[in-house]
Amino acid sequence: MVFSSLTFLYIFLPLCLLAYYLAKNIKIKNIVLLAFSLVFYAVGEPKYIFLMVLTVLVDYVGGILIDRYRRTGLAKLCLGITAAITLGFLAVFKYAGFFTENVNSLFNISLTVPGLSLPVGISFYTFQALTYVIDVYRGKVPVQKSFYKLLLYVSMFPQLIAGPIVRYSEVDKQLSERTVTLNAAASGILRFSIGLIKKTVVANYAGKLCGAMLGDSLAGTSSVGAFVGLLAYTIQIYFDFSAYSDMAIGLGKMFGFDFPENFNYPYVADSVNDFWKRWHMTLSGFFKDYVYIPLGGNRRRWAFNMLLVWMLTGFWHGASWNYIVWGLYYFVFLMLEKLYIGERLAKLNPVIKHLYTLAVVMLGWAFFYFEDMSRLRLFFKDIFFKNGFLSLTDKTIIANYLLLLLVGIVFSMPVAKFVRGLCFRFSRKQAGKIAVGVLQTVTVAFCLLISTACLVGDSYNPFLYFRF
Amino acid sequence: MAKKPAAKKRPVVTGKYAALAICLVFVLFLSFFFLVSLFDRTEEVSQKENRSLKQRPKFSMKAVFDGSYHTEYDEYYTDQFPFRDKLLDLNTHIQDLFSQKSSGDDGMVIYDKGDKDDFAGQSID
Numbered sequence: 001m002v003f004s005s006l007t008f009l010y011i012f013l014p015l016c017l018l019a020y021y022l023a024k025n026i027k028i029k030n031i032v033l034l035a036f037s038l039v040f041y042a043v044g045e046p047k048y049i050f051l052m053v054l055t056v057l058v059d060y061v062g063g064i065l066i067d068r069y070r071r072t073g074l075a076k077l078c079l080g081i082t083a084a085i086t087l088g089f090l091a092v093f094k095y096a097g098f099f100t101e102n103v104n105s106l107f108n109i110s111l112t113v114p115g116l117s118l119p120v121g122i123s124f125y126t127f128q129a130l131t132y133v134i135d136v137y138r139g140k141v142p143v144q145k146s147f148y149k150l151l152l153y154v155s156m157f158p159q160l161i162a163g164p165i166v167r168y169s170e171v172d173k174q175l176s177e178r179t180v181t182l183n184a185a186a187s188g189i190l191r192f193s194i195g196l197i198k199k200t201v202v203a204n205y206a207g208k209l210c211g212a213m214l215g216d217s218l219a220g221t222s223s224v225g226a227f228v229g230l231l232a233y234t235i236q237i238y239f240d241f242s243a244y245s246d247m248a249i250g251l252g253k254m255f256g257f258d259f260p261e262n263f264n265y266p267y268v269a270d271s272v273n274d275f276w277k278r279w280h281m282t283l284s285g286f287f288k289d290y291v292y293i294p295l296g297g298n299r300r301r302w303a304f305n306m307l308l309v310w311m312l313t314g315f316w317h318g319a320s321w322n323y324i325v326w327g328l329y330y331f332v333f334l335m336l337e338k339l340y341i342g343e344r345l346a347k348l349n350p351v352i353k354h355l356y357t358l359a360v361v362m363l364g365w366a367f368f369y370f371e372d373m374s375r376l377r378l379f380f381k382d383i384f385f386k387n388g389f390l391s392l393t394d395k396t397i398i399a400n401y402l403l404l405l406l407v408g409i410v411f412s413m414p415v416a417k418f419v420r421g422l423c424f425r426f427s428r429k430q431a432g433k434i435a436v437g438v439l440q441t442v443t444v445a446f447c448l449l450i451s452t453a454c455l456v457g458d459s460y461n462p463f464l465y466f467r468f
Numbered sequence: 469m470a471k472k473p474a475a476k477k478r479p480v481v482t483g484k485y486a487a488l489a490i491c492l493v494f495v496l497f498l499s500f501f502f503l504v505s506l507f508d509r510t511e512e513v514s515q516k517e518n519r520s521l522k523q524r525p526k527f528s529m530k531a532v533f534d535g536s537y538h539t540e541y542d543e544y545y546t547d548q549f550p551f552r553d554k555l556l557d558l559n560t561h562i563q564d565l566f567s568q569k570s571s572g573d574d575g576m577v578i579y580d581k582g583d584k585d586d587f588a589g590q591s592i593d
Contacts, residue, residue, distance in 0.1 A: 190481060436486065
């Protein structure tokens with residue numbers, strides 16, 4: 001199931017909220033949330049729900065064994081086995097096809113390529129489950145004796161499918177004890193509604209523009225057309241993914257959970273390093289704390305550690321070479337910044353810093369977008385004037401989407417943050433407080449109405465991050 | 469690569485009445501469409517779009533397990549959504565604003581690139 005669907009908004013969510021708020025105590029609330037989460041997953045992926053439950057079971061048992069054999073060599077062994085099985089599922093269901101294809105072409109043999117479809121959300125929930133066993137091993141969190149609570153943590157429907165990657169340590173206490181205040185719930189609703197309109201309007205229309213420019217046939221796309229197509233993709237991927245996080249965080253608040261932030265206006269970063277502190281923060285945080293630092297971090301073989309982490313970051317996004325290239329591309333720029341240009345960059349004019357970062361990021365999205373290398377080559381030919389500077393068709397399309405591009409660019413900047421600041425300031429006075437309250441209420445109604453209209457009228461609305 | 473802890477932040481909605489109003493709007497919105505679609509009668513044809521609308525899919529365990537039931541139910545629900553025609557009108561306005569696909573300045577229909585072949589005369593009827 002996806003958030004941006006009418007069945008979610010007007011069947012699943014009302015029933016879930018009703019049951020949740022009718023439930024008397026935290027235990028029943030947890031069970032309600034768990035039951036709805038399993039249904040949420042099952043309607044999209046009826047078969048793979050067993051895989052998810054099995055993953056949690058493995059990590060549940062693993063956690064208990066690690067705790068029992070604490071401070072003996074066995075604890076490490078238990079962690080190793082648990083992590084290997086958990087990652088093994090990911091390897092088989094996400095990467096088996098990729099590996100066999102590559103082995104086949106490398107050795108010129110023909111092993112059967114397993115035709116497994118990708119279980120939705122596996123990349124996200126695998127990492128979540130891992131943070132649990134690893135943190136139990138490290139003694140950072142107490143072992144979870146109750147299976148259903150651990151299952152609830154991993155399968156909770158707001159963050160189940162496309163993040164943010166919530167660490168067990170971040171919600172450990174909330175699983176047993178949490179309260180929802182009226183203001184927190186209202187803030188969650190506001191956040192959710194804004195996420196919904198970001199997805200249904202900005203991301204979806206940007207996706208259409210991108211498809212028109214870089215879709216089926218690249219033949220005939222002019223230079224400006226190709227550039228605008230890439231710009232549209234840049235807008236789409238940010239609004240799509242951050243909208244999902246907004247909705248997840250908002251829903252979390254409605255149920256009394258505090259999920260970590262995932263995006264902090266990544267496109268206003270002033271260096272590539274800064275970009276990765278702002279983009280998909282829970283993923284880079286995971287790789288830092290659970291891969292990079294255990295490998296030795298900055299102290300030992302750091303260049304190698306960086307290389308590995310960025311290869312994995314790329315590979316995590318998809319079982320295809322282009323994602324690995326995309327990861328290595330960032331490795332190169334991060335190394336460059338760290339070793340050579342970082343200090344010089346810091347002294348430059350801010351405009352140049354931002355332009356440099358945006359250029360690197362946008363070019364990166366080209367590697368990300370084209371899974372097929374021959375199409376990537378075609379794209380580069382297009383952008384370098386193969387079909388002229390600007391064709392009439394492209395000009396018309398761009399003119400039609402001008403408002404969308406404007407909205408996408410403006411709201412990639414911290415406009416919302418600025419408005420939020422203003423709201424806090426005005427709220428200190430009584431009159432201002434009323435005005436802000438009215439504005440917020442109207443925003444919620446507006447977002448819901450517009451999004452509903454878009455969903456009724458439009459069938460095109462895949463979440464990009466569903467593929468990962 | 470930095471990690472932001474999930475800090476307890478103060479709620480964005482500060483006013484008590486504002487919070488109440490927001491929750492009320494949300495609950496009304498959700499329950500309104502939920503209830504109306506529950507009791508709404510199923511239409512067979514859309515006069516507006518000149519096509520037959522999706523009917524309630526047949527329930528079977530097989531369809532549930534291969535996921536097709538959910539897909540078809542989604543289509544059915546969207547086709548039978550309450551105030552569908554009004555919402556479609558609103559959607560057309562949004563479309564005009566953000567992609568202007570319905571008509572160009574001179575009243576000429578402008579297609580996306582996907583339909584461009586028609587202009588070249590390859591598949592024109």
